[in-house]
């Protein structure tokens with residue numbers, strides 16, 4: 001099997017590549033990435049891209065059909081991938097996350113690719129209230145990022161996909177140690193904060209619900225999707241990817257991290273205005289369709305992995321929210337220093 005992964009040089013990609021190389025040793029794994037965060041490494045072991053058989057350096061807005069020749073499955077991770085970046089680059093977010101994604105899926109169909117896996121997000125539920133959201137519930141995207149995911153799902157549902165089997169995985173918020181760790185994700189932020197400052201400051205009143213999924217379990221879900229038979233969900237499936245046990249309140253996450261990092265204090269802003277981005281998600285469909293690929297990493301293991309991984313690289317940066325481990329900061333540094341355009345295209349090469 002030949003698998004092409006877009007956005008393989010980000011947070012999720014390297015974990016996915018490692019997982020696929022272990023679980024599908026006969027598969028040829030190819031990557032395509034424009035390398036926005038290529039230098040943001042949180043490992044001293046090896047460059048994650050040694051794991052792909054072929055690395056293409058390209059922008060998914062320009063992907064040529066030749067790239068898809070002989071490919072059996074496309075895993076489409078490349079994206080402007082969170083709310084802060086989506087707010088700052090809203091037009092480009094639509095261009096990359098929606099327009100390029102739909103073009104890529106249609107090009108994959110034309111090239112005879114069998115499976116297309118789209119990395120969607122539970123953020124499509126927006127202000128979801130207390131009742132767990134299922135795939136049949138209305139979506140309520142509150143941000144440019146969430147809208148780009150909804151729009152892509154809808155465009156794929158309306159398209160003539162021919163023989164292409166499409167799986168849109170609405171991932172919970174990712175967490176966990178990885179070779180390109182991000183600290184702009186709630187659990188990762190709390191662990192980094194506990195280690196570097198001994199304190200977790202929760203800016204909201206702590207009540208919002210956040211479903212989480214460990215990056216290793218995202219990789220296991222994708223492994224299922226690249227081989228999904230049509231009988232498991234039909235030719236186009238939109239499914240929440242996570243587990244019902246992993247719907248947490250933000251305050252519970254902070255307390256769990258504080259318990260794992262002795263000496264950490266937690267301060268919660270009880271007077272904060274409610275955070276509108278609160279949603280619980282029902283992951284029963286995924287559990288029923290992919291019982292062997294349900295998430296297995298628990299919260300204590302996820303926290304331990306982060307603590308150990310950050311200690312291993314000597315992490316102690318109390319000002320990490322201004323560091324390259326925050327994706328928006330990295331893009332702003334590229335742009336501010338003249339390397340990258342506002343359209344997120346490289347202007348300077350190799351300097």
Ligand SMILES: NC(=O)c1ccc[n+]([C@@H]2O[C@H](COP(=O)([O-])OP(=O)(O)OC[C@H]3O[C@@H](n4cnc5c(N)ncnc54)[C@H](O)[C@@H]3O)[C@@H](O)[C@H]2O)c1
Nearest residue numbers: 007009010011012034035036059060078079081119171174
């Ligand atoms: N991390 C999460 O919490 C989470 C949750 C749900 C869904 N997702 C989705 O999963 C996917 C992967 O997330 P991630 O956390 O690894 O993101 P990331 O930002 O860490 O990595 C994205 C990668 O895509 C690449 N990329 C961006 N624009 C590109 C372009 N125009 N052409 C080529 N490459 C481009 C970047 O260089 C980067 O390596 C994204 O689609 C994201 O929306 C992530």
